[in-house]
Amino acid sequence: MSAERESPDRERDPKLLGRRIQKFRAGYEGRPARWVQSMGLVFSLGATMIGCVLLGLWLGSYLKARTGSDLALAAGLFLGLGAGGYCVYRLLKPFLKD
Secondary structure, three states, rough: OOOOOOOOHHHHEEEEEHHHHHHHHHHOOOOOOOOHHHHHHHHHHHHHHHHHHHHHHHHHHHHHHOOOOHHHHHHHHHHHHHHHHHHHHHHHHHHHHO
């Protein structure tokens, strides 16, 4: 922490408060703030991967019930992982440089 601390009178200064509000709102003009975009990307990556893996597991368990083979469950899991990896790559492709 810094040794200098703003006095209570300075914290209540309307001009200083106005400048702080303008600085805060600067990220919201026309588009969401950068951290909101980043969090949206992170959540979409996680949801995509989880959804693909769960769908693959469901498909594998369905095939296991129909065929009786444990190999079908493993195949469904790896199919879901592969599909999830491909979807994550497609989401990240605009951000990757050559």
